[in-house]
Amino acid sequence: MINNKELNKKNQNFLILIGFITIIILSSMLTFSFPVLITQLLLSSITLPLIFKKNYRFAKLYLVIFLISTIFLFLVYFANQSYYGEPYYIGGSDDLKFEQWGYDVYRSEILDPYNVLESGVIGIYHNSPFFAVYMSLLFRFSNIFGKYTTFLPRIINIYFLIWICMIVEYLLCKYAKFTDKKIYFSIALFAFMPNIQYINSHVFRDTFNLLQILLIIFLFDKIIERNNIISKALNVAALYALMYFTYYTRANSLAFAGVIIFLILGEHFKIKKRYLVILILPLILMSDIFEILRLRFFIESYSRYVSNIAEDGLSKFIFRKPLLPIGVFLRALYAFITPFPNFFGLFNNIEKILFDLTIFLTYLGVLVQILGVPFIIKRIMKFDWLSLSFLSWFIAVIITTFTFRHIILYYPFMTAVAVDGFCNAQTNNRRIILVLSGFTAVCFGLMYISLKLFN
16 A cells, blocks of 8 residues: 555655656757657666655756756756857867767778777867767767767766766765755755856757766775675776766866775775875875876866957966975966856847856856855865865866866856855854955956956
8 A cells, every 4th residue: 555655655656757758849849850869768768766665855856857857958048059059069169079089980980989089080189089989979960860969979968067966965975974955055056057058958969978977986985895796896897887988078087086085995994184195195106097098188288278268367377386485376266256257248239149148157156156265264174085085186187278168167066065054054153254255256347357457
């Protein structure tokens, strides 16, 4: 006999199912693509069972994430289309190139990323052959049911984002010891931030790569906790395969996973954080990790790249400074305020109103980010698993691949740090901090815009 609690759970799951199916059908109709529909049905068959295991509050959150992400995807697509005449970032950037590389790999019929490099089909020095292989698989799959559309990888990114949130939920519960309330707001803040949605709505590898990193961490965590030999062996095999593909997606991202794994081992064996730092520094200095993961290349080349594309002013000044001793601190501060909101340049042209709307929403997200800076700074002083996880990824991004897309890598931990810092502050202190940070942001904003106008 079914009790009321089980009946209630079934009713709730049914509502979530109806919500997902409605969004899937409507979004697939808007893309005019049968491959998109088939892909969504396949991915939802993985996603929905995972959501059904959640309590109703979290299940609704994931449904809303799915809805908002879908809306934002179409907003960005049509905004780019209306402004650039193409649905790609700035009319055609890495997102368009990855589609072209994917098509080249598809025509070559090579699936191993190592052989893709050896063949030279996309160049022997390409830094992400596996993502090109992944795109080629989308071309191959699409041709079974119709033809490829740029909506396909963008729609898939939405599911990847949901899976990322689920792994972050797991990590925050197990290692940050967060309550359900803090986990809920951390995930919501991360997933709903417009700049994250903006990145996720393009054909970039960043969402894909973040999922790879977190899956490596998740698999390792399962390996060290399970006693079942068969499960452990399967997880080890999956881990090695995932590390191989991640290396050929973005080599230096293995260092991101490695740091968190090291911190997890510290938690598992109850090693104090200061001993972890003392242990890890000699290992890094004595190894060839900077060459293996091409960290030195990323630090040097991206610093030159960002400096070259930066406009005259604050950004060029910051990226021309040596990393040590002061450059890393300037980059950290700049990361919290970029892209700096310039509302005065928006909605001046009726033809680009959709495009300006996406930028406006992104600016609003940056304002929220700026307001949270004092809570982030206060919280990282605890020097625990969460603060070290955030700091290690944050510093890695700002000293290596400092571009707007790569903030997605450290953003899940940053929002968790901000939420925890906010929740742990007294009510009166919160208000004072928010007012002061808001006032400071306005003052610096006016100064920044004035300098830009009179430069």
